[in-house]
Amino acid sequence: MNLTLKIWRQKSAKDKGKIIDYAIGDVSPDMSFLEMLDVLNQDLIEKGEEPVAFDHDCREGICGSCSMFVNGQAHGPDSMVTVCQLHMRSFNDGDTIYIEPWRATAFPVIKDLIVDRSAFDRIQQAGGFISVNTSGNTQDANSIPIEKENADNAFDAATCIGCGACVASCKNSSAMLFVSAKVSQFALLPQGQVEATDRVMNMVKQMDDEGFGNCTNTGACEVECPKGISLENIARMNREYLSASFKG
Numbered sequence: 001m002n003l004t005l006k007i008w009r010q011k012s013a014k015d016k017g018k019i020i021d022y023a024i025g026d027v028s029p030d031m032s033f034l035e036m037l038d039v040l041n042q043d044l045i046e047k048g049e050e051p052v053a054f055d056h057d058c059r060e061g062i063c064g065s066c067s068m069f070v071n072g073q074a075h076g077p078d079s080m081v082t083v084c085q086l087h088m089r090s091f092n093d094g095d096t097i098y099i100e101p102w103r104a105t106a107f108p109v110i111k112d113l114i115v116d117r118s119a120f121d122r123i124q125q126a127g128g129f130i131s132v133n134t135s136g137n138t139q140d141a142n143s144i145p146i147e148k149e150n151a152d153n154a155f156d157a158a159t160c161i162g163c164g165a166c167v168a169s170c171k172n173s174s175a176m177l178f179v180s181a182k183v184s185q186f187a188l189l190p191q192g193q194v195e196a197t198d199r200v201m202n203m204v205k206q207m208d209d210e211g212f213g214n215c216t217n218t219g220a221c222e223v224e225c226p227k228g229i230s231l232e233n234i235a236r237m238n239r240e241y242l243s244a245s246f247k248g
């Protein structure tokens with residue numbers, strides 16, 4: 001396939017940035033989207049030009065690094081996949097593809113397609129953990145019976161990879177889907193009860209401090225989430241927050 005790529009180039013956080021056009025040929029439908037960008041970058045390096053900066057790590061849909069808009073959609077046109085799992089067979093010969101970074105005040109652009117998602121790390125640090133004794137006395141996980149429905153829902157919430165597509169897709173840049181997944185994965189399990197009150201209060205406070213917007217129930221986050229994290233988690237987090245507020 002021969003393609004035209006329109007890629008957001010921005011030298012630094014302070015640079016204004018703009019879309020630059022690149023022509024790329026001999027793209028195999030079997031290439032992943034990131035492999036296609038690797039080929040482009042190799043070409044740019046050979047021509048003495050600056051390669052396109054983009055984040056990636058696992059390239060198998062589990063780390064959440066490869067966050068970008070492809071043709072205006074977070075993680076591209078295929079549903080339930082990250083950009084690293086998107087393949088060029090989803091495009092046609094002659095296509096023009098727009099590639100841009102996440103757009104959110106709380107995710108400032110560092111360079112080209114890379115944004116600073118450390119706000120998510122700080123939200124996690126505010127409460128996304130449990131306190132357990134790991135000094136050789138850990139309990140066997142199976143010794144605590146957990147209802148299957150709760151175990152399944154906790155597992156589903158825990159599949160959030162922190163990619164930020166929910167924030168990028170939301171007109172308010174709300175992080176509620178991400179935070180609610182991180183709250184829910186503990187709220188549904190007995191192991192998460194000890195810090196439950198502090199967790200939800202602290203994580204929501206940190207989310208607000210980082211400048212994420214509010215949730216107005218448009219549901220774009222759920223549609224674009226590559227892991228299918230459900231809006232039910234937001235409802236659960238709101239209940240947890242209300243209950244924690246009464247406890248003070």
Ligand code: SF4
Nearest residue numbers: 160161163164166225
């Ligand atoms: S909720 Fe979904 S879209 Fe948001 S960070 Fe987690 S995996 Fe990504």
Ligand code: FES
Nearest residue numbers: 059063064066084
């Ligand atoms: S590179 Fe890890 S999810 Fe895409």
